[in-house]
Amino acid sequence: MTRQAMLYDxxxxxxxxxxxxxxxxxxxxxxxxxxxxxxxxxITWGAKNLRNAxxxxxxxxxxLTVDPEKEITVCCGSTEAMIATLLAxxxxxxxxxxFEPFYENYGPDAVLSGARPSFVxxxxxxxxxxxxxxxEKELRRAFDKHTKAIILNTPNNPTGKVFTRAExxxxxxxxxxxxxxxxxxxxxxxxxxxxxxxxxxxSLDGMGERTVTINGMSKTYSVTGWRVxxxxxxxxxxxxxxxxxxxxxxxxxxxLQEAGAAALGFSAEYYAKLAAGYRSRRDHxxxxxxxxxxxxxxxxxxxxxxxxxxAFGFQDDVSFAKYLVEDIGVATVPGSxxxxxxxxxAQQVRFAFCKKPETLDEAARxxxxxxxxxxxx
Ligand SMILES: Cc1ncc(COP(=O)(O)O)c(C=O)c1O
Numbered sequence: 001m002t003r004q005a006m007l008y009d010x011x012x013x014x015x016x017x018x019x020x021x022x023x024x025x026x027x028x029x030x031x032x033x034x035x036x037x038x039x040x041x042x043i044t045w046g047a048k049n050l051r052n053a054x055x056x057x058x059x060x061x062x063x064l065t066v067d068p069e070k071e072i073t074v075c076c077g078s079t080e081a082m083i084a085t086l087l088a089x090x091x092x093x094x095x096x097x098x099f100e101p102f103y104e105n106y107g108p109d110a111v112l113s114g115a116r117p118s119f120v121x122x123x124x125x126x127x128x129x130x131x132x133x134x135x136e137k138e139l140r141r142a143f144d145k146h147t148k149a150i151i152l153n154t155p156n157n158p159t160g161k162v163f164t165r166a167e168x169x170x171x172x173x174x175x176x177x178x179x180x181x182x183x184x185x186x187x188x189x190x191x192x193x194x195x196x197x198x199x200x201x202x203s204l205d206g207m208g209e210r211t212v213t214i215n216g217m218s219k220t221y222s223v224t225g226w227r228v229x230x231x232x233x234x235x236x237x238x239x240x241x242x243x244x245x246x247x248x249x250x251x252x253x254x255x256l257q258e259a260g261a262a263a264l265g266f267s268a269e270y271y272a273k274l275a276a277g278y279r280s281r282r283d284h285x286x287x288x289x290x291x292x293x294x295x296x297x298x299x300x301x302x303x304x305x306x307x308x309x310x311a312f313g314f315q316d317d318v319s320f321a322k323y324l325v326e327d328i329g330v331a332t333v334p335g336s337x338x339x340x341x342x343x344x345x346a347q348q349v350r351f352a353f354c355k356k357p358e359t360l361d362e363a364a365r366x367x368x369x370x371x372x373x374x375x376x377x
Pocket of ligand 1: 077078103156185215217227
């Protein structure tokens with residue numbers, strides 16, 4: 001969709017990358033690291049300064065005690081952390097549970113690692129203020145003796161759901177009962193709205209030993225192109241992840257890891273401002289979408305709005321997204337890309353709002369044309 005956006009000169013609300021600057025301090029830290037000749041391989045599982053900073057932050061935000069020497073693997077983005085983890089923990093014939101709609105990589109990641117993904121539905125709220133929910137019985141049915149892991153993403157892309165303590169507790173009980181690992185992608189941990197709280201699965205009783213926590217710099221510091229992320233897990237699991245990581249990529253960019261250590265030292269004020277900035281972007285885009293005829297599912301975290309497009313009368317999400325990018329000039333992601341069965345997402349599209357106010361204004365302006373036009377055919 002980013003390529004389509006370029007082709008049609010559309011406003012790109014498809015891919016989740018900010019179109020505004022990264023914080024000046026970390027750009028300076030990266031420049032200094034390069035100038036200071038931190039230009040050779042870092043230790044394969046991550047520069048010590050960054051691992052220390054990650055451990056410190058997990059203590060500050062989640063009350064977790066993490067050993068930076070034995071329990072952290074720094075990777076090329078949380079994308080690599082996820083595939084390295086799945087390759088490390090799963091064998092052929094294992095099953096991995098994934099909530100859907102899901103971030104596109106999880107299904108293919110499970111398949112690449114020889115496991116079979118099995119999907120549990122998150123159901124959209126019926127009203128604007130409601131939450132995406134899952135059915136407890138459906139979740140229980142997904143666990144059996146073949147289940148190796150469950151992948152959880154909170155705050156969630158694409159739905160914006162933030163899993164509650166009660167929901168995490170239910171998942172924890174099943175993980176303990178069936179001896180299953182939780183692999184949690186917490187890359188949007190600081191992007192929260194409406195008083196929601198991010199809770200790390202690893203902080204729940206009994207989960208410290210059976211959780212792999214994945215995170216990274218991309219979203220929190222607006223540096224999706226730096227490719228620095230990490231996996232945090234008990235020593236035995238970390239040993240396996242480190243071996244896979246070494247063979248996959250050897251290491252993440254050394255100077256950017258040093259800049260990462262500086263970034264993770266930011267004060268609480270930085271994170272509060274980050275969340276407030278995204279809240280105002282959310283509240284900027286959602287009324288424009290609603291006025292144009294979309295039904296919005298209000299996100300509680302992350303920086304996407306999932307929408308229902310039934311009002312426009314298109315047969316499916318792909319033809320609607322094509323029309324939107326080519327004729328209206330706004331790029332979005334078709335909902336089917338977040339589901340195992342494309343039909344489940346055929347009346348949904350996702351908008352990313354990690355954009356400058358003027359970008360959102362321009363999208364809003366173009367979307368008014370949508371309101372006035374009838375779909376072709
Ligand atoms: C849920 C989720 N996980 C991971 C990623 C990718 O993160 P990274 O840039 O650290 O590889 C994204 C990017 O959109 C995402 O939405």
